[in-house]
Amino acid sequence: MNDERVSPQLAEVIAEAKDHLAPGGIDWRRVDEGLSKRLDIEASRSRFSARHAVWPAVAAALSIAAGVVLVMGKPSREPTLEPVAAKPAQSASKVARVSGVLQINGAVSTTDMELAAGDRLEAEGQATFERPGQLLWALERGRAQIARAGAGVVVALEAGAIEADVVPVPQGEALGIDVGSIRVAVHGTHFRVSRQGDRVTVDLNEGTLSIGPAPRAGMTIGHVVTAPAHVTFDASAFEATFSAERDPSQVLPPIDLASGQKPEAALAAQTTPPESDTPAVKRTGRVHRPAPPTPERVPEIPSAAEPSRSPEQRIVSALRGCWAKQARPDSVQITITSSLTLQVSASGSVESAQFEPPLSPDLQTCAADAIYQSKFAAAGIVKIPIELK
Amino acid sequence: MNDEPERRIHPDVTAAALDLRSSFVRVPSASPLTVTHTDEATLLARAAEGDRAAFQAIYERHRSDVARLVFRMVGRAADLEDVIQEVFIQVFRSLRDFRGQAKFSTWLHRVTVNVVLMHRRAQKSRPTYTDDSAVETTRTSELGPDEDADRRERMRAFARCLDRLAEKKRLVFVLHELEGVPAAEIAQIVGAPVLTVRTRLFYARRELEAMLAEEPVLSNLRGTFSKQAPEEGGTP
Numbered sequence: 001m002n003d004e005r006v007s008p009q010l011a012e013v014i015a016e017a018k019d020h021l022a023p024g025g026i027d028w029r030r031v032d033e034g035l036s037k038r039l040d041i042e043a044s045r046s047r048f049s050a051r052h053a054v055w056p057a058v059a060a061a062l063s064i065a066a067g068v069v070l071v072m073g074k075p076s077r078e079p080t081l082e083p084v085a086a087k088p089a090q091s092a093s094k095v096a097r098v099s100g101v102l103q104i105n106g107a108v109s110t111t112d113m114e115l116a117a118g119d120r121l122e123a124e125g126q127a128t129f130e131r132p133g134q135l136l137w138a139l140e141r142g143r144a145q146i147a148r149a150g151a152g153v154v155v156a157l158e159a160g161a162i163e164a165d166v167v168p169v170p171q172g173e174a175l176g177i178d179v180g181s182i183r184v185a186v187h188g189t190h191f192r193v194s195r196q197g198d199r200v201t202v203d204l205n206e207g208t209l210s211i212g213p214a215p216r217a218g219m220t221i222g223h224v225v226t227a228p229a230h231v232t233f234d235a236s237a238f239e240a241t242f243s244a245e246r247d248p249s250q251v252l253p254p255i256d257l258a259s260g261q262k263p264e265a266a267l268a269a270q271t272t273p274p275e276s277d278t279p280a281v282k283r284t285g286r287v288h289r290p291a292p293p294t295p296e297r298v299p300e301i302p303s304a305a306e307p308s309r310s311p312e313q314r315i316v317s318a319l320r321g322c323w324a325k326q327a328r329p330d331s332v333q334i335t336i337t338s339s340l341t342l343q344v345s346a347s348g349s350v351e352s353a354q355f356e357p358p359l360s361p362d363l364q365t366c367a368a369d370a371i372y373q374s375k376f377a378a379a380g381i382v383k384i385p386i387e388l389k
Numbered sequence: 390m391n392d393e394p395e396r397r398i399h400p401d402v403t404a405a406a407l408d409l410r411s412s413f414v415r416v417p418s419a420s421p422l423t424v425t426h427t428d429e430a431t432l433l434a435r436a437a438e439g440d441r442a443a444f445q446a447i448y449e450r451h452r453s454d455v456a457r458l459v460f461r462m463v464g465r466a467a468d469l470e471d472v473i474q475e476v477f478i479q480v481f482r483s484l485r486d487f488r489g490q491a492k493f494s495t496w497l498h499r500v501t502v503n504v505v506l507m508h509r510r511a512q513k514s515r516p517t518y519t520d521d522s523a524v525e526t527t528r529t530s531e532l533g534p535d536e537d538a539d540r541r542e543r544m545r546a547f548a549r550c551l552d553r554l555a556e557k558k559r560l561v562f563v564l565h566e567l568e569g570v571p572a573a574e575i576a577q578i579v580g581a582p583v584l585t586v587r588t589r590l591f592y593a594r595r596e597l598e599a600m601l602a603e604e605p606v607l608s609n610l611r612g613t614f615s616k617q618a619p620e621e622g623g624t625p
Contacts, residue, residue, distance in 0.1 A: 006566075007598050009610045013547050014566050021544050021567065023460035023469055028452070035448070035474045039441070039481060101580055106506040107499070108580035120510075 091115060092149030093129035093137065100125020102139075117149040123160070128257055135175055136257045137164035142195070147178055154178060161194035165257050166207070178214050180235040185210040185220035189227065190254045195235075197357035199337045202231040203252035213238070227251075232337065285338075285358035287368050311374035312384050315340070318370030322363050323388045335389050340371075342382040348375045355386070433493060437484040444484075448477055454494075455501055461563045462505045464548060476504045491577060498570065499578045502560060509556070539606070546604040550597055558593035561586050566594075 006014070091114035095102065101124040102109045115121075115129060121144045128138040135153060142160010146153070154176040155162060166174045166186045175186040177193045179200050184193050189207020193200065202209065204227045211231065212222015223242060225231055230250040234241040309317070323336070338359055343352040353371045355364060376382060429450075435443035452473065459472045479500050487496050551559055560579060564570040565586075572590070576583040601607045 006594055009601050009607070010594060010598050012610050013543070013601065013607060016540065017544060017547055018567055020540060021461060021548065022457050026456055026470065031452075031470045031473055034470070035477055038474060038478050042478065042481060103580060105503065107503040
């Protein structure tokens with residue numbers, strides 16, 4: 001079974017733990033009684049008309065609205081069986097299609113599973129959900145939680161992107177996407193909300209959105225945006241950073257949710273993959289100081305012919321140069337936003353650099369030379385907003 | 390056919406077993422006469438249709454294994470009984486979805502893992518192995534009270550080390566090293582590629598080996614009693 005080497009000490013502990021790391025003092029009678037009561041409740045929720053009676057006293061206490069009599073020790077012959085799992089009266093949506101792996105509450109999910117308030121979703125690829133006739137929405141390479149499942153569905157987006165096609169409702173808001181305390185509320189439209197850390201991008205192709213602080217009840221009051229619109233904001237500083245562009249060329253084109261079209265543009269723009277605790281793939285925004293130059297290694301430093309440019313401008317320029325070198329599909333327009341925080345020493349040198357959200361390791365490494373060779377006029381913290389297209 | 394209650398409940402029990410029918414009514418969880426794949430498949434099919442006796446038999450057969458796995462993942466004895474109940478409630482609800490494409494034990498492991506993960510998220514706290522009674526030590530004839538106390542102390546220390554592992558690594562380590570589940574099955578249970586499972590296992594072992602040095606009762610082990618002593622010492 002153990003097909004890889006383990007140290008002798010750990011192997012000894014494992015050997016002992018296999019036999020002796022076990023619970024003691026379980027009151028099985030209490031577990032049995034508790035389970036029995038809960039199973040009775042489960043049974044009473046379903047439409048079983050007859051069951052085996054394992055616990056005669058419990059069986060005798062069961063009463064079913066349909067008035068079918070229980071027969072001791074006799075299997076039920078009634079064909080009208082409802083699924084045992086009692087689902088909430090109103091489902092937020094149903095899983096329509098999965099590309100990649102979708103986990104609901106930590107369990108791998110399949111299609112047709114119903115979502116309920118509180119359910120936590122994690123999609124490695126794209127997972128599409130529908131409320132037939134009302135909503136069709138997809139979670140792409142991210143995490144979300146169903147905050148509300150009622151007449152109006154609210155989904156809290158933690159990472160990644162949600163694209164939705166929503167049928168207008170006569171009252172209220174058909175769908176709300178929460179990013180922190182900010183809600184993107186939908187009145188009937190096709191739109192996309194993408195989150196990288198606190199940086200949020202909303203692309204509106206049809207209809208109207210209302211974007212503002214999430215209300216405790218009622219309508220979302222904030223910026224009303226009509227299509228076409230490309231909106232960006234920082235959820236931690238909403239009003240100060242809110243920006244909406246009406247130029248259609250800036251708006252990410254919609255994907256056909258009904259056909260399960262893969263959002264190549266959106267997937268390529270995702271620079272922050274879902275969290276992983278495996279060190280080999282864990283990404284941080286920290287930019288490591290590059291190794292000292294060697295004869296073979298030529299650092300990429302800003303041109304000396306542009307002395308009038310500030311160190312911030314030179315860093316951004318170097319980043320754009322690194323970005324331009326990365327291969328991307330020709331037909332795809334990708335926008336990356338981040339924020340670079342620099343710790344500058346008294347001598348004006350950069351002591352540390354951090355991207356939030358992190359960029360790809362290649363991009364960060366490429367820009368490291370330009371970052372650490374920059375000289376600033378004063379010590380302190382320098383924040384540089386980054387947008388790469 | 391003689392329409393006795395026992396035969397109706399246990400249609401696949403052999404004639405030899407029927408001779409003993411007067412000595413028991415329900416299917417015993419560890420009886421060599423009745424623990425067969427066919428029997429379990431029959432029980433599962435019946436339980437899926439709502440047969441409470443069949444479900445009871447499945448429960449009794451697997452409850453200790455579930456309890457042990459839950460304890461090794463959750464740790465705290467106070468929550469143990471609730472989580473065990475929740476596991477079997479989920480089994481009861483989901484048995485219809487079990488198509489027999491995987492082993493029932495694999496499916497049961499998956500249900501147990503899911504329930505534990507949901508429980509831990511609901512708790513929003515790390516388990517603590519501070520309850521003396523939480524760790525069982527089997528008194529054997531060759532162990533004196535001092536040795537038994539030493540063993541309990543070692544197990545408590547090891548439980549503390551397990552607690553410090555990240556959840557995903559602890560999960561694969563417990564399933565693979567303590568429960569003996571192959572990596573391929575673990576991959577099905579946790580919904581991750583086999584390579585990811587092996588990677589997590591690698592790092593779990595490495596981290597635990599480092600933690601052993603920090604626990605005095607474990608750092609003195611010399612691997613003299615190891616059943617899996619590798620050909621070479623040291624970490625991979």
